[in-house]
Amino acid sequence: MIDSMQEFTAPAVDPTVPIIKLEDIHVIFKTRTGSLLHPNKVHAINGLSLELMPGETIGIVGESGCGKSTTANVMIGLQQPTSGHVYFKGVDVTKRTAKQRKTIGRVISVVFQDPATALNARMSIHDQLMDPMNVHKVGTKAEREKRVKKLIELVGLPSSVLEALPGQLSGGQRQRVAIARALSLRPDAIIADEPTSALDVSVRAQILNLLTDLKRDLGLSMVFISHDIQTVRYISDRIMVMNKGQAVEKGTAKEVFENPKDDYTKLLLGAAPSLLHPDLGK
Numbered sequence: 001m002i003d004s005m006q007e008f009t010a011p012a013v014d015p016t017v018p019i020i021k022l023e024d025i026h027v028i029f030k031t032r033t034g035s036l037l038h039p040n041k042v043h044a045i046n047g048l049s050l051e052l053m054p055g056e057t058i059g060i061v062g063e064s065g066c067g068k069s070t071t072a073n074v075m076i077g078l079q080q081p082t083s084g085h086v087y088f089k090g091v092d093v094t095k096r097t098a099k100q101r102k103t104i105g106r107v108i109s110v111v112f113q114d115p116a117t118a119l120n121a122r123m124s125i126h127d128q129l130m131d132p133m134n135v136h137k138v139g140t141k142a143e144r145e146k147r148v149k150k151l152i153e154l155v156g157l158p159s160s161v162l163e164a165l166p167g168q169l170s171g172g173q174r175q176r177v178a179i180a181r182a183l184s185l186r187p188d189a190i191i192a193d194e195p196t197s198a199l200d201v202s203v204r205a206q207i208l209n210l211l212t213d214l215k216r217d218l219g220l221s222m223v224f225i226s227h228d229i230q231t232v233r234y235i236s237d238r239i240m241v242m243n244k245g246q247a248v249e250k251g252t253a254k255e256v257f258e259n260p261k262d263d264y265t266k267l268l269l270g271a272a273p274s275l276l277h278p279d280l281g282k
């Protein structure tokens, strides 16, 4: 771990105010097909409420199509809810202004499933890490250069990768770069949408461990999205189980695993073998 972690730690915030709060969110997509009951409509999110408190990791778990990514998109403002409210540090940003959008884009970072598509194939790793800091005019050029070197160290990569293009790195290394970039603006929160699903099983464990270390050392708040309940258990303080656009169960990781209340949660717990690497203890 590097000495000067402090400059990467999440900014101090009021511990009693959620970083992100979703209140009774509905998202209805207009489509060409739809269902028998709702022709030409998909009710992707159906009355969802959620609070991400400072320093905590919330795991969102559910099968493909249950609305996990749409929930993430509502949080970061990529998807406008059909109804309901989105709060950022206590401020209603449901209909966010361009200025609010820019601010929130800076303080909530996203790590996507596939680092190959999230990174620019033609840009060196150095330039990709510099880019968000250039856009948001962070410090002087010399300070940004120094920060790039520290960021790459923070995610456990040698400085030699800075000159590489994404295609020259392994999937796991690329995801580390994506995480370094997500940390570059010292975010309040990270939204990780299936960040390990595209990786080999052994690499998955390494990335999960890296995220666990970072959240502990930097005091990050995190929303961790996955269809694998064991992976979610490993990293989350609290878990929300989603089914058909609704939260069917919420609780601490311990509560959800030891005393699941909802039938769907029980089904998930008893379903397919974990995608988690066996080296990660239960």
Ligand SMILES: Nc1ncnc2c1ncn2[C@@H]1O[C@H](COP(=O)(O)OP(=O)(O)OP(=O)(O)O)[C@@H](O)[C@H]1O
Pocket (backbone or CB within 6 Å): 029, 030, 031, 042, 043, 044, 062, 063, 064, 065, 066, 067, 068, 069, 070, 071, 227
């Ligand atoms: N832009 C869109 N237009 C129409 N329907 C959409 C759109 N985006 C998502 N949906 C639908 O909304 C529902 C929720 O999708 P979403 O991608 O949020 O689920 P998910 O749980 O993230 O699934 P996955 O794990 O496969 O990404 C699905 O039925 C999906 O087909």
